[in-house]
Amino acid sequence: xxxxxxxxxxxxxxxxxxxxxxxxxxxxxxxxxxxxxxxxxxxxxxxxxxxxxxxxxxxxxxxxxxxxxxxxxxxxxxxxxxxxxxxxxxxxxxxxxxxxxxxxxxxxxxxxxxxxxxxxxxxxxxxxxxxxxxxxxxxxxxxxxxxxxxxxxxxxxxxxxxxxxxxxxxxxxxx
Amino acid sequence: xxxxxxxxxxxxxxxxxxxxxxxxxxxxxxxxxxxxxxxxxxxxxxxxxxxxxxxxxxxxxxxxxxxxxxxxxxxxxxxxxxxxxxxxxxxxxxxxxxxxxxxxxxxxxxxxxxxxxxxxxxxxxxxxxxxxxxxxxxxxxxxxxxxxxxxxxxxxxxxxxxxxxxxxxxxxxxxxxxxxxxxxxxxxxxxxxxxxxxxxxxxxxxxxxxxxxxxxxxxxxxxxxxxxxxxxxxxxxxxxxxxxxxxxxxxxxxxxxxxxxxxxxxxxxxxxxxxxxxxxxxxxxxxxxxxxxxxxxxxxxxxxxxxxxxxxxxxxxxxxxxxxxxxxxxxxxxxxxxxxxxxxxxxxxxxxxxxxxxxxxxxxxxxxxxxxxxxxxxxxxxxxxxxxxxxxxxxxxxxxxxxxxxxxxxxxxxxxxxxxxxxxxxxxxxxxxxxxxxxxxxxxxxxxxxxxxxxxxxxxxxxxxxxxxxxxxxxxxxxxxxxxxxxxxxxxxxxxxxxxxxxxxxxxxxxxxxxxxxxxxxxxxxxxxxxxxxxxxxxxxxxxxxxxxxxxxxxxxxxxxxxxxxxxxxxxxxxxxxxxxxxxxxxxxxxxxxxxxxxxxxxxxxxxxxxxxxxxxxxxxxxxxxx
Numbered sequence: 001x002x003x004x005x006x007x008x009x010x011x012x013x014x015x016x017x018x019x020x021x022x023x024x025x026x027x028x029x030x031x032x033x034x035x036x037x038x039x040x041x042x043x044x045x046x047x048x049x050x051x052x053x054x055x056x057x058x059x060x061x062x063x064x065x066x067x068x069x070x071x072x073x074x075x076x077x078x079x080x081x082x083x084x085x086x087x088x089x090x091x092x093x094x095x096x097x098x099x100x101x102x103x104x105x106x107x108x109x110x111x112x113x114x115x116x117x118x119x120x121x122x123x124x125x126x127x128x129x130x131x132x133x134x135x136x137x138x139x140x141x142x143x144x145x146x147x148x149x150x151x152x153x154x155x156x157x158x159x160x161x162x163x164x165x166x167x168x169x170x171x172x173x174x175x
Numbered sequence: 176x177x178x179x180x181x182x183x184x185x186x187x188x189x190x191x192x193x194x195x196x197x198x199x200x201x202x203x204x205x206x207x208x209x210x211x212x213x214x215x216x217x218x219x220x221x222x223x224x225x226x227x228x229x230x231x232x233x234x235x236x237x238x239x240x241x242x243x244x245x246x247x248x249x250x251x252x253x254x255x256x257x258x259x260x261x262x263x264x265x266x267x268x269x270x271x272x273x274x275x276x277x278x279x280x281x282x283x284x285x286x287x288x289x290x291x292x293x294x295x296x297x298x299x300x301x302x303x304x305x306x307x308x309x310x311x312x313x314x315x316x317x318x319x320x321x322x323x324x325x326x327x328x329x330x331x332x333x334x335x336x337x338x339x340x341x342x343x344x345x346x347x348x349x350x351x352x353x354x355x356x357x358x359x360x361x362x363x364x365x366x367x368x369x370x371x372x373x374x375x376x377x378x379x380x381x382x383x384x385x386x387x388x389x390x391x392x393x394x395x396x397x398x399x400x401x402x403x404x405x406x407x408x409x410x411x412x413x414x415x416x417x418x419x420x421x422x423x424x425x426x427x428x429x430x431x432x433x434x435x436x437x438x439x440x441x442x443x444x445x446x447x448x449x450x451x452x453x454x455x456x457x458x459x460x461x462x463x464x465x466x467x468x469x470x471x472x473x474x475x476x477x478x479x480x481x482x483x484x485x486x487x488x489x490x491x492x493x494x495x496x497x498x499x500x501x502x503x504x505x506x507x508x509x510x511x512x513x514x515x516x517x518x519x520x521x522x523x524x525x526x527x528x529x530x531x532x533x534x535x536x537x538x539x540x541x542x543x544x545x546x547x548x549x550x551x552x553x554x555x556x557x558x559x560x561x562x563x564x565x566x567x568x569x570x571x572x573x574x575x576x577x578x579x580x581x582x583x584x585x586x587x588x589x590x591x592x593x594x595x596x597x598x599x600x601x602x603x604x605x606x607x608x609x610x611x612x613x614x615x616x617x618x619x620x621x622x623x624x625x626x627x628x629x630x631x632x633x634x635x636x637x638x639x640x641x642x643x644x645x646x647x648x649x650x651x652x653x654x655x656x657x658x659x660x661x662x663x664x665x666x667x668x669x670x671x672x673x674x675x676x677x678x679x680x681x682x683x684x685x686x687x688x689x690x691x692x693x694x695x696x697x698x699x700x701x702x703x704x705x706x707x708x709x710x711x712x713x714x715x716x717x718x719x720x721x722x723x724x725x726x727x728x729x730x731x732x733x734x735x736x737x738x739x740x741x742x743x744x745x746x747x748x749x750x751x752x753x754x755x756x757x758x759x760x761x762x763x764x765x766x767x768x769x770x771x772x773x774x775x776x777x778x779x780x781x782x783x784x785x786x787x788x789x790x791x792x793x794x795x796x797x798x799x800x801x802x
Binding site for chain 2: 028029030031032033035036066067070071072073074088089090091093094095135136137138139140141142143144146151152153154155
């Protein structure tokens with residue numbers, strides 16, 4: 001398991017993945033941290049990388065795919081340049097986070113999240129600039145309702161103020 | 176009122192009271208701009224000619240100002256918070272523009288900056304500091320004692336305050352049996368939700384044959400609306416690590432792991448740096464406290480699955496699998512991580528263990544009730560005036576927490592209302608709701624269980640009279656349905672069907688049979704699920720059905736939502752007395768359901784109306800009613 005073997009021909013393409021795998025001693029038990037590091041690098045988990053990770057760890061691609069799709073943090077689809085996360089934890093929910101979500105979705109033209117069979121593709125704008133997601137709780141409940149854009153937390157938001165934040169980014173991108 | 180002079184910090188009591196300014200750097204205050212305030216303080220104190228110290232020193236020059244960032248001080252809504260010692264002033268909602276006044280007035284001239292003080296919403300009195308603010312006054316901070324003053328990134332300061340003495344005592348002076356006995360005598364119960372006696376858990380793992388054993392700190396605080404663990408990890412990470420070391424000694428483990436929620440990046444960073452500093456000091460490593468025993472600690476980030484807060488699911492996740500639970504027994508204390516004896520304790524439980532070892536079980540038992548000794552932190556959120564992190568002894572009543580500490584219930588606009596209280600949801604998606612009848616119920620493990628709720632991890636969400644309880648039950652059902660891991664059919668499919676039934680109720684399709692079916696299904700899900708997530712998933716529905724049956728009945732039989740929150744049941748109409756016939760609503764209506772002559776009262780055709788609410792937003796005269 002600790003041997004640093006390099007599958008021929010693919011080594012160069014996946015240099016970064018190899019480095020991540022080596023950091024974790026190519027230990028299948030480290031699958032979750034490995035996928036986290038890969039996602040940090042690529043911003044999502046491309047299918048060919050998942051297969052590569054499976055081969056390198058000596059486990060089935062199904063096992064890797066199973067883990068990648070189980071956890072909410074992992075995404076197998078590319079996300080937009082700006083990640084807009086709306087907290088829909090209990091505290092934010094009772095302080096009316098849903099109208100904020102609707103306003104953001106409307107402004108950015110991403111579909112409303114369907115309850116059943118959520119299609120991740122619809123959370124991202126066509127120009128790949130924005131992805132709108134909800135998260136269960138960010139632990140900033142004292143500031144509810146909370147919107148997080150690219151890791152910057154904005155507290156006590158309203159539909160209007162949240163849309164303004166996004167519009168500022170749109171203006172910035174247009175320049 | 177003119178600025179009040181403060182006694183000189185180096186008063187005449189002979190001690191050199193050290194000047195210190197603490198900026199709260201918890202997630203809440205950082206979001207409100209705490210880092211900028213801190214930097215402005217550093218720059219402007221320097222510019223004022225005062226020596227600035229930003230790292231911990233046991234003693235420093237009398238005229239120097241020590242500036243440090245702290246973890247969450249709990250009063251998140253009023254952030255960024257700036258505490259000035261030794262006077263113990265608390266300035267709230269401090270912006271960069273206010274820094275000049277703090278430096279010139281308070282630090283240089285020794286006067287108060289009145290406008291930055293907290294104003295009590297009931298007495299309208301300006302409060303100088305934590306001693307005068309009811310939010311803090313009524314609390315008893317045990318676990319959170321140092322959170323908010325100590326620099327979370329300084330192991331030196333933690334050690335200077337007596338830190339790691341308990342871990343050292345556990346390693347050098349005490350045997351594992353003695354530690355387990357002390358914890359058992361203290362009556363400490365797991366703070367993560369279940370309330371299982373910690374001492375018994377440790378003893379079960381200790382009594383297993385010697386060999387590889389593990390201790391895991393459960394910091395996967397997934398309950399939406401709860402942030403107690405985050406605050407402790409961000410505010411005093413070394414206390415968590417020290418508790419973990421004591422647990423390891425108690426059961427004879429040499430490897431420990433902290434499983435932190437990935438949504439808490441600051442907590443992850445602080446825990447990692449605490450582990451690194453403890454290694455550098457020789458508290459962790461091959462020779463813990465010079466005893467020759469190895470002790471290691473790793474911080475692992477979760478990947479966003481609520482079910483991983485369950486012990487066996489967390490173990491699966493650490494082993495690199497999908498986080499699915501497995502049947503118990505065998506309990507993790509017998510066969511856990513990699514099949515070895517493992518104990519999993521909540522962050523708060525471990526932080527309590529430190530003080531129990533330090534001060535003894537009797538001291539711990541002086542707080543709380545006989546069956547639930549000690550204190551508990553609660554994350555108080557929702558419709559209360561003061562949201563934030565609070566710590567009270569077990570046995571405090573709901574009234575004390577919501578009204579005395581929380582400052583009362585607020586309406587939609589954030590104003591305190593007298594009769595606004597409707598319910599609190601305690602214990603998150605696994606818990607239940609408490610009503611007006613429970614206001615004097617003591618908050619402890621057993622009374623809450625009797626009331627059909629649970630302490631849970633400590634999330635307390637207050638709801639005002641404008642909150643629809645059916646929608647609130649639906650919110651939790653939606654959460655558990657999404658977070659169900661899918662292993663047990665009744666949890667996976669049952670929660671989905673329960674959600675569909677709740678949607679029927681909310682959207683006006685329900686019949687008398689719906690409620691009966693909902694109740695039947697709820698009890699089936701409880702019985703047919705393996706882990707805590709499934710077993711408790713129906714709780715919010717069952718407890719709202721028990722306490723707010725009339726609200727369900729109104730939805731089902733009268734197709735009416737008493738709070739007006741369920742849009743599908745709304746029957747918008749136009750008040751002819753108010754309508755001036757401006758035609759604005761008719762122009763905006765997307766389905767042309769509004770008709771009427773100019774300057775005549777308009778009407779809404781119910782058959783066409785899609786209840787989008789555009790007319791309500793458009794009307795400047797508030798003539799649209801019934802929504």
